[in-house]
Amino acid sequence: MSLILEIKNAWIRYPQKNALEDVSLRVEEREMLGIFGYNGAGKSTLLKVIIGLKRLDSGSVMVHGLQLTPRALLEIRRKTAYLPQCLDTDIRMPISAWDVAMMGRYGKIGLFKRPSRSDREFVRTVLRQVDADSYANTPFGMLSGGERQRVMIAHALAQEPRLLLMDEPTNSLDLNFTRNLGNIIREAHRRLQLTSIIVSHDAEFLSEICTRILLMRDGRITRNLLPDEFRDDRLVDRHFREALQ
C-alpha cells in the first residue's frame, strides 16, 4: 500500500489555545481512518488543513504525493472530496438534491463547460448507489437530515475522489439513519477503492466502520488504536476523563 497522506509536525497557533500542536500523521491508501475526540479537539481543523481550507503556521502536508502548496491545491482538491460538518441551508433554497449532487462534478468538468450526458449519467448512478435517486428532484432544503447526508455523499462521490474526508457525518441523525449511512459509506469505500478519513464523536459508528482510529485532544493526537482496542470503553473513557481534568 502506498502513502496517500503525510502530515509532519503540523501547528496552528492561536493566542488562547493552539488548534493543532505538533500533529504528525500517515495514512495509507484504502485505509478507513476514524478521528475521535471531544468538541474543540482539533478534528475538524485537521480535515480542513488536508483540503487546504486552513493554513498551517508550521509543518508540512503531503497529499496524493503532492506537497500542499497553492500551486498543487487544485490538483489535490480534484482528487479529494470533503463533507463539512455543518450544512446551514435555508429550507426554501431554490436548489434540488440533483443540483447538489451535480455540483460535486463541477470542479472536474472545469470552467466554461456544461455537464455532458456522461456527467449526468454518472450523477444518476451515484444517487442510485446512495439510495437518493427517489428524491433527486426534491428541494435540498426540504430533505431530512439523513436524506441530505446521502445527497452530500453523492456530491462527494460525483467528484470521483481518491480521498474522502467526512466531518461528523452522523451529526443529528437517529440510530437507524446512522447505521444506514455507515453501510453506504462502507460500500462506497470498498467499491470505489477509496481512502476515507472520518471525524466523529460517535464512538460506536467509528468502531463499526473504521480500520484504525486516532484519538485527539487539545490539538494533539494522543492515541492510535485498532477498532477492537477502541471498543474497550476504558481507554476511551480514560481519554475523556483526562481531557476533562
Place this chain on the structure above:
Amino acid sequence: MNISIINDPFMQHAILATLLAGVVCPLIGVLVVTMRLSFIGVSLAHAAFAGALLGLILGVNSAIMALIFSVIAAGILGPLADRGDFSPDTAMGVMFTSALGLSFLFLSLIPGPETEALGLLWGGVLTVTQTELGFLAGVTLVTLLTLLLFYKEVCAVLFQREIAESTGIPATTIFYGILLFCGLAITSSLNIIGGMLVFCLIINPAAAAYQLTYRLSTMFGLSVLIGVLSGWLGLIFSCIFNLPTGALIIVTSSAFFLVTITFSPKRKVHFQTIPKDGNYG
C-alpha cells in the same frame, strides 16, 4: 396620460433605462439574497452615493467616483465578511453607517444649491443621458454574459462556498466577483433609481421570486420579470400621478413582494413539512 409621450426621446430613454435596471439589479439580487447577504446591497449603494457626492464636490464625473467608492467598499466588505471572528452582518453594518456618515458630510460640503445631489438621492429616470444609458447597457450585458459563462460555478458558491472551494472551484474569486458586479449594478442604476432606493430594486424582485420557486434558473427569470415590470409600472404610475419615478418603482416592487409572500407556496412549508426523521440536520 397622453400615450404619444412614448414617442418622446426622453421617454424612450426612460423605458430602456428601467428595462436595463430591471434586468441587472434583480440578477445581482438573486445572488445576494440566496447568499443571505441582502444588506450588502444597502452598504454598497450608500458607498456609491457617497462617492457620487464627492464627485460633485471635486467636479469629477460622479458615476466614476460612485464606481470607485462601491468597488472600494466591496473590496473592504469581502475580507471583513470572510473573517471568522467577524459576522458579515457586523461588517456590512459598519460599512453602511460609515457610507451614510460620509454621504451626509459630503452633502453638507456641496457648494451652492443641492439640486444635483438630491437628484442622485432620488434618481431621475426621465433625465437619463445617452452616456448613462450606454454605461447601464454595458454593465447589464457584461453581467448577463458573465453569469451565463460561470453559471454552474456561481450556483455552487451560492449553495455553500466552503464546499465549492473544496471541489476546486475558485469560490473566493467568484464571491469577490459577485461583490464587484453588485457595485457595478448599483453605480450604473444610481442616476435612475437614486442612491437611497437602488438597493430595493436589487432585493425586492429577488426576494419576491425566492417565494415562488425551488429552481434557481426560474428564480433568475422571475426576478428579472418582476424587476422589469416594477420599472415599467413605476414609470407609468409616475406619468399618471406626477410623482417621483424611483420611489414608485420601489413601491411597485415592494407590492410584488407582498403579493408573492402572501400567496407563496413556500409559506406552507414552515407549517406543514415535517422531515421524515424529525430533524432538519
